[in-house]
């Protein structure tokens with residue numbers, strides 16, 4: 505078994521998810537490369553904050569609050585960087601300058617300018633393997649939709665609708681955090697945070713927006729500061745983007761809607777995708793994460809079928825085929841996708857490779873155009 509020695513920079517929610525996925529590598533009996541976490545960096549390294557990592561990662565040899573110290577460590581070959589968006593450019597570029605392979609987090613730069621700078625560093629360091637995290641590609645139903653795309657099963661695309669809906673921000677008493685500040689999360693607001701996930705699958709399918717008309721809303725405009733006062737909350741809560749997209753294979757143009765909402769009453773963490781085509785249609789939502797709905801049209805009745813998916817995954821696991829799949833399984837599969845492609849030099853299948861830097865650049869073109877569209881009240885052309 506080969507190993508790739510990792511440092512984690514940013515040990516919050518997503519840093520822990522990676523540590524847990526790495527600890528669960530025994531789940532993937534056919535992988536011949538695994539991550540080994542040797543170093544962690546977080547802003548505050550009090551005993552209380554790092555105990556969980558120390559207790560659970562026997563290979564951990566460096567703990568620091570300075571990302572440059574971690575990047576100077578020759579024992580670290582690759583880094584997973586999961587920090588607030590305003591730090592992406594500095595940290596990702598420093599990692600590449602230090603010659604480390606990189607799994608970055610979305611949106612891969614707080615804005616287009618930061619993404620352009622990261623893309624320039626990626627081009628300057630072709631020996632570094634660079635990908636961005638987005639786990640939704642790896643759900644079994646999405647994998648099946650991906651295979652339908654590859655087989656041309658949908659026929660002419662009629663319409664594609666994708667979205668990511670949360671609701672906890674409906675509560676005006678929820679204190680502000682970095683994801684609700686323009687300084688740390690960025691001008692994109694909910695688009696920068698939730699939008700990359702809605703783009704990852706359709707963009708991989710080759711459905712790229714030609715134009716966008718965006719409507720953005722800031723519904724709750726001030727929030728508790730956690731210290732007894734109130735502060736302005738200027739980030740966009742909800743965004744609805746209506747685009748025309750072109751299918752890169754057939755050239756067909758179709759309507760494409762992307763919704764990212766932090767205030768969608770009743771939704772906890774609902775990522776959905778609906779593809780309507782002349783020969784087949786498919787619907788998936790993480791609300792019913794093990795169900796894929798498919799309609800195949802052959803000139804007879806138009807019938808939606810519900811399929812229980814089980815473990816239809818790219819990287820074989822020890823879990824029985826019929827067992828249900830969840831978010832932490834998708835994160836484990838995503839990491840397998842990263843290590844597989846790092847090791848073999850190409851993804852296992854079209855839909856089992858992690859998001860590429862070029863795909864992140866497409867996100868930024870769309871979200872920047874969406875900001876302009878909302879401001880001007882017009883359609884913005886992307887080509």
Ligand SMILES: NC(=O)c1ccc[n+]([C@@H]2O[C@H](COP(=O)([O-])OP(=O)(O)OC[C@H]3O[C@@H](n4cnc5c(N)ncnc54)[C@H](O)[C@@H]3O)[C@@H](O)[C@H]2O)c1
Pocket residue numbers: 513514515516517518519545546547548569571585586587588589591609610611637638639697
């Ligand atoms: N893939 C997903 O599903 C998903 C989900 C949530 C967040 N994210 C992304 O992950 C990234 C981090 O989000 P999160 O939810 O884990 O945030 P978080 O607030 O839980 O964690 C951020 C971490 O960054 C650390 N940090 C901040 N400044 C630092 C510095 N100067 N040096 C070192 N560490 C520093 C903090 O100590 C904290 O541990 C963001 O890019 C976010 O968009 C991805």
